[in-house]
Amino acid sequence: MFRAQPSSDPSVKKDMEAVAALERDAQLMLRVRQGDETSFTLLLERHRAPVVNFLHRMVQNRAVSEELAQEVFLRVYRSRETYEPTAKFTTWLFRIATHLALNWIRDGKKEKSNESLSEEVSEGLERQVADRKPSVEQTMIYEVKVREIRKAIEALPEKQRAAILMHKYQGLDYSQISGALSCTESAVKSLLFRAYETLRSRLAHLA
Amino acid sequence: MDCIKNKKNGMEILTDYCAGILDPAVAFEIDTHIQQCAECRETVEAQRVVWEMLDAWTPLEVSRNFDARLYARIAAEQTEPAWRQWLHRVFHPATPYPLWKPAVSLAAAGAMVALALAVLPGVIEDKTPFAHTTQPAYTQLAHKGTTVQNVASSDEIDLEQVQQALDDMEMLTPVGQSPSSRL
Numbered sequence: 041m042f043r044a045q046p047s048s049d050p051s052v053k054k055d056m057e058a059v060a061a062l063e064r065d066a067q068l069m070l071r072v073r074q075g076d077e078t079s080f081t082l083l084l085e086r087h088r089a090p091v092v093n094f095l096h097r098m099v100q101n102r103a104v105s106e107e108l109a110q111e112v113f114l115r116v117y118r119s120r121e122t123y124e125p126t127a128k129f130t131t132w133l134f135r136i137a138t139h140l141a142l143n144w145i146r147d148g149k150k151e152k153s154n155e156s157l158s159e160e161v162s163e164g165l166e167r168q169v170a171d172r173k174p175s176v177e178q179t180m181i182y183e184v185k186v187r188e189i190r191k192a193i194e195a196l197p198e199k200q201r202a203a204i205l206m207h208k209y210q211g212l213d214y215s216q217i218s219g220a221l222s223c224t225e226s227a228v229k230s231l232l233f234r235a236y237e238t239l240r241s242r243l244a245h246l247a
Numbered sequence: 248m249d250c251i252k253n254k255k256n257g258m259e260i261l262t263d264y265c266a267g268i269l270d271p272a273v274a275f276e277i278d279t280h281i282q283q284c285a286e287c288r289e290t291v292e293a294q295r296v297v298w299e300m301l302d303a304w305t306p307l308e309v310s311r312n313f314d315a316r317l318y319a320r321i322a323a324e325q326t327e328p329a330w331r332q333w334l335h336r337v338f339h340p341a342t343p344y345p346l347w348k349p350a351v352s353l354a355a356a357g358a359m360v361a362l363a364l365a366v367l368p369g370v371i372e373d374k375t376p377f378a379h380t381t382q383p384a385y386t387q388l389a390h391k392g393t394t395v396q397n398v399a400s401s402d403e404i405d406l407e408q409v410q411q412a413l414d415d416m417e418m419l420t421p422v423g424q425s426p427s428s429r430l
Contacts, residue, residue: 084314092313093306095259106310117321117339118332135342182303189304205265208301225250233258240293247296 049119055162063163065129072120080120084113089129090210091137097139097205108140134212138202138220145198185246200235201224207232252281252287261287265294 065086071079091112096105115136174182193201199221206212206220218228251257263269281285281288324332 054429081314085318088313089306089309091308096307097304101397102307109309109322110313113317114320114324115339115341118324118336118339132342139342152275185300185303188298193304209306210297211269229256229259232262236294239297243297243300244293246300 048059068124069116069120069123069127069129072117073123080117081131083116088113088163094134094205094210095141096121096138097193097209098138098202099144100194102145108137108144109244111140112137127219130210130212131216134206134210134216134220135222138206142198142202177243188246192239194237195242196238202232203228203231204235204239251277252284252290258290262294265291265298283286293421314382 048183049121068083069077072083089110091108092105095108095112096102099105099108112133116133135137193204202221203217206217212220214225214228217232218225221228221231251260254260260269260273260277264274267274269277277287277291324335327335372397
């Protein structure tokens with residue numbers, strides 16, 4: 041007789057946890073629909089940082105990215121009554137975020153908001169060498185590297201940029217990215233391969 | 248094994264391999280393959296360099312008052328009149344409604360109607376006999392005094408014009424030769 045037993049394979053365990061997390065998000069959102077404010081706080085807790093960071097990498101401005109992230113969660117809350125778990129919650133969330141970021145970029149607001157890198161660079165470097173104070177040389181090398189990466193990503197076409205950020209930093213799979221960008225999976229693959237190819241050639245000199 | 252890179256979804260497999268999201272058994276196969284295939288090895292190495300380089304762009308800390316600002320906005324919106332909340336939902340939906348889809352359908356339907364209006368009257372007119380000729384063809388021929396047989400084939404023969412044509416032919420007969428002398 042077959043008896044279900046917990047798998048010892050770590051990849052299976054990881055997959056099971058991912059599935060459970062996805063279902064949890066949808067359930068939380070359904071509870072928000074029923075008026076449970078605590079569930080919204082839990083959703084915010086889980087997705088605040090990924091959404092802000094995705095938007096920050098898209099628009100490359102801290103203040104703007106937080107403003108757009110606020111708008112994302114405001115829209116999530118507004119549509120609580122009509123929410124239907126037809127797609128994964130993360131896909132829906134990143135669809136809203138991508139739409140807002142692309143609109144912001146297309147509106148040409150980017151030129152008006154030049155952000156200083158220094159604060160971000162020192163913050164990022166401190167996290168990388170947390171055990172000791174970074175030297176001046178380390179800071180300079182890191183600053184050059186991050187600046188080049190930011191420039192290379194910024195130079196990518198908008199959709200390629202969104203696809204690569206969701207793939208690399210948010211760990212979204214092809215179907216989730218296609219849902220967020222409202223295109224087919226094969227189109228996502230094509231966007232990603234072109235983007236990685238461009239980055240390989242643009243960042244080769246830093247290797 | 249054939250070169251993975253040159254397969255149809257080869258680049259996808261190699262990218263997933265670098266991202267570490269492949270099934271362990273497939274990843275093991277690729278491990279073995281790239282030891283023998285220089286082209287795939289180069290691609291994987293280049294992709295890994297980019298992948299690791301992108302890791303240098305670390306995430307930022309979200310501002311501490313992020314939640315407080317968001318809750319304040321939500322609270323402010325909830326005190327607004329219902330019609331204004333409705334306007335927010337309509338003009339700032341969570342996900343964009345694809346407005347071009349109904350627009351394309353309407354445009355296609357409009358184009359079909361316009362085409363039908365342009366073509367149908369022409370089709371109806373074409374069904375009327377000799378709709379495009381203002382004067383019957385045989386009358387033109389008869390005036391020139393040429394082929395009378397063609398004229399005879401028509402259902403509507405103008406006898407006066409036929410007589411006229413015959414008289415014209417008689418006039419062309421050489422002098423001194425009456426039609427009776429030829430008999």
